[in-house]
Amino acid sequence: MRFPGFFAWSAFLFLGVAQFFPSLRAEISFTEGTLGEGTRWETPFHVIESNHPGPTVLITGGLHGNEPAGARAAEQIRHWPILRGRLVVLPRANQPGLRAGTRHLPKLAKEEADLNRNFPRTGADDEARSVIGQAVWTFARKLKPNWVVDLHEGYHFHQIQSKSVGSTILASRPGDQRTRPVVIRMLAAVNATIADPDKHFVPLRGTANGSLTRAAAERLGSNSLILETTTREQPLSLRTRQHRLMVRALFENLGMVPKDALTMTRPQGELNLRVALYDSGGVGGSGPRNVQEVMKAIPQSLTWRVGPSDIREGALSHFDVVIFPGGSGSKQAAALGIEGRRQVCTFVERGGGFVGICAGAYLAAANYKWSLKICNYKTFCEAREIPGVGRKSMWYRGPSSTVEMELTNEGRRILGDRAASFPVRYHNGPIVSPAGIDGLPGYQVLAWFRSEVAHYEPQKGTMVNTPAIITGAFGKGRVLSISPHPESSKALRSMVARGIQWVSGN
Ligand SMILES: [Zn+2]
Numbered sequence: 080m081r082f083p084g085f086f087a088w089s090a091f092l093f094l095g096v097a098q099f100f101p102s103l104r105a106e107i108s109f110t111e112g113t114l115g116e117g118t119r120w121e122t123p124f125h126v127i128e129s130n131h132p133g134p135t136v137l138i139t140g141g142l143h144g145n146e147p148a149g150a151r152a153a154e155q156i157r158h159w160p161i162l163r164g165r166l167v168v169l170p171r172a173n174q175p176g177l178r179a180g181t182r183h184l185p186k187l188a189k190e191e192a193d194l195n196r197n198f199p200r201t202g203a204d205d206e207a208r209s210v211i212g213q214a215v216w217t218f219a220r221k222l223k224p225n226w227v228v229d230l231h232e233g234y235h236f237h238q239i240q241s242k243s244v245g246s247t248i249l250a251s252r253p254g255d256q257r258t259r260p261v262v263i264r265m266l267a268a269v270n271a272t273i274a275d276p277d278k279h280f281v282p283l284r285g286t287a288n289g290s291l292t293r294a295a296a297e298r299l300g301s302n303s304l305i306l307e308t309t310t311r312e313q314p315l316s317l318r319t320r321q322h323r324l325m326v327r328a329l330f331e332n333l334g335m336v337p338k339d340a341l342t343m344t345r346p347q348g349e350l351n352l353r354v355a356l357y358d359s360g361g362v363g364g365s366g367p368r369n370v371q372e373v374m375k376a377i378p379q380s381l382t383w384r385v386g387p388s389d390i391r392e393g394a395l396s397h398f399d400v401v402i403f404p405g406g407s408g409s410k411q412a413a414a415l416g417i418e419g420r421r422q423v424c425t426f427v428e429r430g431g432g433f434v435g436i437c438a439g440a441y442l443a444a445a446n447y448k449w450s451l452k453i454c455n456y457k458t459f460c461e462a463r464e465i466p467g468v469g470r471k472s473m474w475y476r477g478p479s480s481t482v483e484m485e486l487t488n489e490g491r492r493i494l495g496d497r498a499a500s501f502p503v504r505y506h507n508g509p510i511v512s513p514a515g516i517d518g519l520p521g522y523q524v525l526a527w528f529r530s531e532v533a534h535y536e537p538q539k540g541t542m543v544n545t546p547a548i549i550t551g552a553f554g555k556g557r558v559l560s561i562s563p564h565p566e567s568s569k570a571l572r573s574m575v576a577r578g579i580q581w582v583s584g585n
Pocket residue numbers: 143146231232
């Protein structure tokens with residue numbers, strides 16, 4: 080039976096759209112298709128039809144598989160409810176490359192491996208190379224878009240390292256004179272959010288022979304741009320946001336979105352779990368990557384990276400759970416700022432789930448000026464005099480190590496059954512005890528540390544048999560604080576996945 084499903088989907092879209100623009104009820108339609116169907120290059124495209132006259136804009140991402148921000152931004156932009164015209168999005172053009180993290184189309188000969196050199200070259204026949212290149216080109220020719228905007232990333236800031244095209248907007252010829260005024264607005268919009276002038280986006284003229292935008296400019300008369308963010312030392316959420324800011328400026332100019340429209344909107348579709356994963360200031364190492372691996376175990380789920388600007392814009396309201404991984408709790412708090420922290424607390428109070436791992440568990444605590452105070456525990460962090468060393472804060476217990484952990488009965492119920500005691504990676508996570516704050520419910524212990532690590536003498540005996548994982552309620556929401564790093568062990572990822580699902584209330 081196909082029809083009941085189809086009607087459920089229509090009803091869902093109807094509600095989803097009504098949420099954004101009550102006046103546009105049911106006028107916007109979201110449909111999907113596939114390019115390269117039945118091949119290993121198979122990849123979805125999305126058509127967002129406003130049903131009001133206006134331009135056709137094609138947004139492409141992921142032509143290079145090692146440039147994730149473009150693919151992610153395109154995937155987010157496809158959920159924008161547009162006011163006029165038609166938005167067509169191909170978020171993951173080089174799907175196998177994105178999965179493998181490689182620039183090129185995997186396993187192809189050199190001359191057709193770079194998807195963004197596979198399109199008809201200047202003066203040559205109107206033929207594209209490679210299966211997916213041909214599929215994309217046939218698709219673009221049929222579409223005849225007024226605009227083609229291809230989202231990429233460079234390795235360095237162009238103003239600092241001129242060999243890289245990072246942080247630029249490249250306008251394809253011919254037509255670069257025509258697109259120039261809009262490019263200036265797009266640059267102004269993104270540069271207004273960047274403090275360091277050396278990291279500002281700058282305009283460049285011309286795009287590579289064989290690129291999608293150049294072929295579209297020459298053969299379809301499209302206004303064609305390549306947007307390039309910079310991967311170097313910048314979180315994925317920031318780069319993704321920069322792409323969205325530039326595209327929003329273009330759409331504002333085309334009358335396709337209202338002024339200052341949200342750049343992150345609620346993801347449409349039949350999803351069981353929408354997770355916001357914080358990856359910005361105060362996050363260190365492989366935390367976000369490991370959490371993404373955890374999320375793969377949860378069917379019908381989606382994980383979007385968020386940073387302080389997204390959170391301050393109110394983006395958490397689109398999600399069921401926010402996750403703060405390892406790093407530094409105080410630096411995460413500083414990056415969020417007062418308004419960001421308020422947004423996180425409000426999100427949980429209204430029923431959102433919070434998962435804090437190591438640094439994220441410090442962030443949720445009740446005992447710091449900067450902490451969120453959404454769970455009723457304090458951390459063992461006071462300074463002690465160490466003979467011959469000086470005054471030292473007790474949170475530091477040395478480099479990453481392995482300790483033993485044991486689930487409680489409630490822990491087994493929520494996180495899944497496990498043997499009596501098992502090893503888990505530990506790296507200076509909080510040692511917690513009740514904070515006794517009035518009006519905040521007490522926490523429940525889901526797991527105990529059954530061994531410990533100590534760097535200073537006074538730490539000995541203060542970790543073993545203290546809580547490793549706890550949970551508490553805050554308003555209508557649930558908080559899960561995890562002191563160690565189960566997400567970095569393959570064997571424990573399903574346990575973390577259960578915890579994330581549990582705090583979502585699903
Ligand atoms: Zn690229």
